Amino acid sequence: xxxxxxxxxxxxxxxxxxxxxxxxxxxxxxxxxxxxxxxxxxxxxxxxxxxxxxxxxxxxxxxxxxxxxxxxxxxxxxxxxxxxxxxxxxxxxxxxxxxxxxxxxxxxxxxxxxxxxxxxxxxxxxxxxxxxxxxxxxxxxxxxxxxxxxxxxxxxxxxxxxxxxxxxxxxxxxxxxxxxxxxxxxxxxxxxxxxxxxxxxxxxxxxxxxxxxxxxxxxxxxxxxxxxxxxxxxxxxxxxxxxxxxxxxxxxxxxxxxxxxxxxxxxxxxxxxxxxxxxxxxxxxxxxxxxxxxxxxxxxxxxxxxxxxxxxxxxxxxxxxxxxx
Amino acid sequence: xxxxxxxxxxxxxxxxxxxxxxxxxxxxxxxxxxxxxxxxxxxxxxxxxxxxxxxxxxxxxxxxxxxxxxxxxxxxxxxxxxxxxxxxxxxxxxxxxxxxxxxxxxxxxxxxxxxxxxxxxxxxxxxxxxxxxxxxxxxxxxxxxxxxxxxxxxxxxxxxxxxxxxxxxxxxxxxxxxxxxxxxxxxxxxxxxxxxxxxxxxxxxxxxxxxxxxxxxxxxxxxxxxxxxxxxxxxxxxxxxxxxxxxxxxxxxxxxxxxxxxxxxxxxxxxxxxxxxxxxxxxxxxxxxxxxxxxxxxxxxxxxxxxxxxxxxxxxxxxxxxxxx
Numbered sequence: 001x002x003x004x005x006x007x008x009x010x011x012x013x014x015x016x017x018x019x020x021x022x023x024x025x026x027x028x029x030x031x032x033x034x035x036x037x038x039x040x041x042x043x044x045x046x047x048x049x050x051x052x053x054x055x056x057x058x059x060x061x062x063x064x065x066x067x068x069x070x071x072x073x074x075x076x077x078x079x080x081x082x083x084x085x086x087x088x089x090x091x092x093x094x095x096x097x098x099x100x101x102x103x104x105x106x107x108x109x110x111x112x113x114x115x116x117x118x119x120x121x122x123x124x125x126x127x128x129x130x131x132x133x134x135x136x137x138x139x140x141x142x143x144x145x146x147x148x149x150x151x152x153x154x155x156x157x158x159x160x161x162x163x164x165x166x167x168x169x170x171x172x173x174x175x176x177x178x179x180x181x182x183x184x185x186x187x188x189x190x191x192x193x194x195x196x197x198x199x200x201x202x203x204x205x206x207x208x209x210x211x212x213x214x215x216x217x218x219x220x221x222x223x224x225x226x227x228x229x230x231x232x233x234x235x236x237x238x239x240x241x242x243x244x245x246x247x248x249x250x251x252x253x254x255x256x257x258x259x260x261x262x263x264x265x266x267x268x269x270x271x272x273x274x275x276x277x278x279x280x281x282x283x284x285x286x287x288x289x290x291x292x293x294x295x296x297x298x299x300x301x302x303x304x305x306x307x308x309x310x311x312x313x314x315x316x317x318x319x320x321x322x323x324x325x
Numbered sequence: 326x327x328x329x330x331x332x333x334x335x336x337x338x339x340x341x342x343x344x345x346x347x348x349x350x351x352x353x354x355x356x357x358x359x360x361x362x363x364x365x366x367x368x369x370x371x372x373x374x375x376x377x378x379x380x381x382x383x384x385x386x387x388x389x390x391x392x393x394x395x396x397x398x399x400x401x402x403x404x405x406x407x408x409x410x411x412x413x414x415x416x417x418x419x420x421x422x423x424x425x426x427x428x429x430x431x432x433x434x435x436x437x438x439x440x441x442x443x444x445x446x447x448x449x450x451x452x453x454x455x456x457x458x459x460x461x462x463x464x465x466x467x468x469x470x471x472x473x474x475x476x477x478x479x480x481x482x483x484x485x486x487x488x489x490x491x492x493x494x495x496x497x498x499x500x501x502x503x504x505x506x507x508x509x510x511x512x513x514x515x516x517x518x519x520x521x522x523x524x525x526x527x528x529x530x531x532x533x534x535x536x537x538x539x540x541x542x543x544x545x546x547x548x549x550x551x552x553x554x555x556x557x558x559x560x561x562x563x564x565x566x567x568x569x570x571x572x573x574x575x576x577x578x579x580x581x582x583x584x585x586x587x588x589x590x591x592x593x594x595x596x597x598x599x600x601x602x603x604x605x606x607x608x609x610x611x612x613x614x615x616x617x618x619x620x621x622x623x624x625x626x627x628x629x630x631x632x633x634x635x636x637x638x639x640x641x642x643x644x645x646x647x648x649x650x
Contacts, residue, residue: 041533042533043532043533044532046532048532049529049532052528052529052532055528056525056528059521139391142391143391146362146363146391147362150362150368151362151363151364151365151367151368152365152368152571153365153546153570153571153572155549155572155575156575166553166556166557238521241524241553242520242521242524242550242553243549243553244520244549244572246363246365246520246546247362247363248363248364248393249519249520249521252517252519252521252522253521289525289526289529290525290529290532292514293512293514293525293526293529293530293533294529294530294532294533296511296512296513296514298513299483299486299513299514299515300486302515303486
């Protein structure tokens with residue numbers, strides 16, 4: 001490896017770096033929201049509610065964790081929500097027709113992964129900016145799902161399959177296990193593998209990355225494929241948890257996923273951010289909804305409260321970070 | 326009240342037989358405008374329109390925005406249709422105010438047009454066929470309150486904030502609650518007509534309320550989402566939804582859902598098309614029909630539990646009992 005490569009891949013990644021400090025501030029923001037809610041609502045700090053919040057955050061996290069890798073390369077994947085919808089509809093159909101949950105899970109993951117790969121091909125081989133490529137893909141997927149479902153809802157799945165989204169193991173919801181597993185995998189992959197480091201390098205400076213011999217196109221393909229596959233995983237959890245799917249379930253998933261990535265401190269310009277930060281981002285969004293439900297905040301005020309707190313959280317964090325630098 | 330009532334149609338009559346004697350010309354093309362491809366409700370409208378057209382020897386041509394409820398898209402579809410000149414138009418505005426200029430274009434082109442589902446704020450129509458969200462909410466909520474003996478803890482899950490359907494349905498829910506002093510409204514929270522959001526709202530509300538007896542959801546998808554949340558927590562409550570979707574009928578059959586208010590999309594599609602064709606054939610029409618809500622429950626779901634294509638449209642004689650000239 002050349003010197004440029006070393007510089008591009010090594011400098012920002014050691015563990016107690018600005019990254020760690022940044023995560024600390026995000027965590028502080030989440031804890032602050034928890035503290036406020038604990039004071040305002042008796043039921044907030046119960047074990048049941050904490051597990052409930054984690055389970056709810058898991059769905060956003062699955063989508064947002066794959067998306068984090070894309071954003072780290074200074075790209076964006078706007079098709080994740082539509083991908084979840086189409087994957088869920090296809091997986092649901094396969095389970096209904098074959099009676100095999102395993103085949104359904106494979107279908108969901110494969111559909112998600114293939115869509116991601118297609119995004120990657122558009123971005124690398126065809127050199128379409130990711131925002132446009134995945135925006136186009138969003139409509140293609142929506143169109144396919146609308147046409148395929150024709151306004152129908154697919155529902156009713158075997159009890160075994162339902163366990164993935166709504167089951168418990170040793171008192172913990174199964175989606176929470178999945179969340180912890182993918183949080184660990186995502187963090188290790190990004191921080192501790194060469195491929196992960198190369199992804200940061202590509203986002204920080206694509207030209208330097210290419211010059212230093214990093215196979216940029218292949219890494220980008222990987223990143224989009226992972227994002228798609230994670231959307232596929234989310235579709236399986238959705239299907240299993242909700243026991244049904246329809247063509248329009250994706251629309252309300254995309255923006256919260258992007259928000260979770262950005263609230264978590266990943267920069268849209270690439271090269272900066274962590275999967276753990278994204279987890280905190282997803283947690284903050286979920287806590288807000290949970291808190292407003294527990295406190296019975298009027299439906300009229302909920303969007304406003306969400307908006308103000310999101311802006312406030314990110315602003316405080318930016319301010320704190322500037323001070324430390 | 327100048328609204329007459331439509332009970333649900335117990336014994337289907339043969340429309341074709343009753344009308345062959347009066348049909349002069351046939352083979353007309355009816356352009357049917359609906360709001361989107363995602364909501365199962367509009368699928369029932371389209372099938373109703375198709376069935377009626379088929380029975381009267383006419384053809385339908387469907388115009389559906391690819392982006393759900395898109396105002397610009399429906400406007401451009403109107404420009405299209407004005408050039409193509411179908412015999413008549415059955416029209417659901419994606420927005421009851423914003424589409425008025427579009428309706429005026431149709432009027433200028435002298436194409437007869439029937440307004441269904443949402444009442445347009447302007448333009449000239451042959452007739453209006455619709456349902457009333459307020460009484461739908463009121464009747465369905467009354468049904469639930471009666472089932473739980475007029476007392477208990479109630480939760481409302483609202484639709485999209487600011488949408489006419491949700492505002493009116495929720496107003497109906499609240500007015501029904503006022504009639505039952507023994508019932509206590511614990512919370513009224515937004516689910517945005519989305520299954521996942523309703524599930525999460527319900528999970529959150531169960532954390533702060535140990536006893537919930539009834540759930541009033543502004544559509545079926547949210548009602549089913551709430552039921553999934555209750556099942557997941559091993560809790561029981563009576564739940565109602567609105568729209569009479571196939572999924573809701575299945576849930577009523579299996580005893581999970583108490584009832585669903587039928588918005589009667591099928592009859593709206595049938596009657597809208599009937600009025601359009603009768604105008605073309607110089608037969609008298611009914612200027613306004615506001616369908617009375619039907620509450621679908623365990624003892625009357627059978628007629629709704631068959632494929633849409635096999636349902637039978639109301640006849641002209643039945644239609645006359647439903648409206649005022």
